[in-house]
Amino acid sequence: MISPLEARYYRRRMPLLWWAHRRSYAIFVLRELSSAFVALFIVELLLLVRATARGPAAYESFLDTMAHPAMIVLNLIALAFVLLHAITFANLTPRAMIVRLRGRRVPSRVVLAGVYAGWLLVTAFLAWLLVAA
Amino acid sequence: MTSPRRVTPEPFVWLMFSAGGVVAALILPVLLVLFGVAIPLGWVEAPDHAHLLAVLRHPLTRLALFGVCALALVHAAHRLRFTVEHTFRLGRYDPAIATVTYGAAAAGAAAAAYLLLTAFG
Numbered sequence: 113m114i115s116p117l118e119a120r121y122y123r124r125r126m127p128l129l130w131w132a133h134r135r136s137y138a139i140f141v142l143r144e145l146s147s148a149f150v151a152l153f154i155v156e157l158l159l160l161v162r163a164t165a166r167g168p169a170a171y172e173s174f175l176d177t178m179a180h181p182a183m184i185v186l187n188l189i190a191l192a193f194v195l196l197h198a199i200t201f202a203n204l205t206p207r208a209m210i211v212r213l214r215g216r217r218v219p220s221r222v223v224l225a226g227v228y229a230g231w232l233l234v235t236a237f238l239a240w241l242l243v244a245a
Numbered sequence: 246m247t248s249p250r251r252v253t254p255e256p257f258v259w260l261m262f263s264a265g266g267v268v269a270a271l272i273l274p275v276l277l278v279l280f281g282v283a284i285p286l287g288w289v290e291a292p293d294h295a296h297l298l299a300v301l302r303h304p305l306t307r308l309a310l311f312g313v314c315a316l317a318l319v320h321a322a323h324r325l326r327f328t329v330e331h332t333f334r335l336g337r338y339d340p341a342i343a344t345v346t347y348g349a350a351a352a353g354a355a356a357a358a359y360l361l362l363t364a365f366g
Contacts, residue, residue: 241300
């Protein structure tokens with residue numbers, strides 16, 4: 113028997129790699145790690161802005177750096193993480209946001225469809241603005 | 246009975262976290278596909294410099310870009326704070342970890358503001 117005092121201060125010891133033992137925990141940690149790649153890409157984006165502001169030569173040299181195989185590999189990894197972030201965040205929306213229309217709750221499938229439609233719209237607009245216009 | 250009111254920045258930070266998550270999810274994938282993969286691999290032609298400069302010169306673009314950078318950085322800082330604390334059981338160092346992560350996000354946001362305000366003269 114342990115005393116109530118001991119029970120109060122008992123902390124189950126967690127192994128340092130507790131998250132590696134189960135798939136769902138590992139996905140949780142991967143999702144959390146995606147934020148590091150979000151931050152990394154923000155830095156790349158700001159470097160692009162700076163290079164563009166500095167003139168055509170700086171812009172060309174930025175594009176050359178981005179075309180380096182190591183950068184492409186890094187960006188592919190970053191893309192996988194950013195997509196993991198985007199998909200998990202989008203799928204969370206119907207749970208985080210209850211939409212009501214004329215007093216009735218809009219089904220979460222409809223909310224989710226709206227989220228993906230909005231995402232598609234933003235994506236198409238940015239692609240048009242940057243490379244098609 | 247009302248519980249004593251504690252004023253903490255946590256709700257505000259969670260709000261910024263959420264907003265940052267939304268903008269990162271909406272905007273970053275297409276930019277990363279374009280500038281990180283499709284343009285470097287030659288699938289899509291890079292926008293020419295004059296066009297990109299014109300887009301970036303527009304005040305709305307710069308305002309939006311600042312919002313995206315600041316919110317996404319706070320989002321990342323918030324998540325990394327808890328990732329580090331939970332994954333490596335470092336919760337007892339929360340004040341120090343929070344200072345470092347939010348500090349880095351604030352520094353990044355300030356750098357973004359400075360760049361977007363001054364670089365286009």
